Amino acid sequence: MFPLFSFTIKSSSFSACSADNSQFTKGEGSHLVVLLVYVDDIKIDSPNSDFIKQTQQMLEAKFKLKVLGDLRYFLGLQIANSKHGIHLWQHKYSMKLLTHTWFLAAKPKVVPIDHQIRLNDTSGEELS
Secondary structure: OHHHHHHHHHOOOOOOOOOOOOEEEEEEEEHEEEEEEEEEEEEEEOOOHHHHHHHHHHHHHHHHOOOOOOOEEEEOOOEEEEEOOEEOOHHHHHHHHHHHOOOOOOOOOOOOOOOOOOOOOOOOOOOO
């Protein structure tokens, strides 16, 4: 992490995440703001859009920013927001992987599976 950026963030009451030094948080609950930094990309998120704007303004006072709006692609993930939540998928990555491994033209094979089964973490037998 760049020293000036890290100093700026921490002096604005953000705390570095102990598990990921590229994640910073400030507040909690409906007052939570999360910064996720990857090279020269920063994702700012919060349940409150005013906190996102305030964080952007704080960063713009110290750094040159280009605000791109809603996140659509980040770290290989395609991202879409809807009224039902955030949807993530890796279609672009999967297609690249299939092309690279020469499987793009492979024919699909039927795999016997019960399509009616619903798996969850609260029912069924525990495996040893």
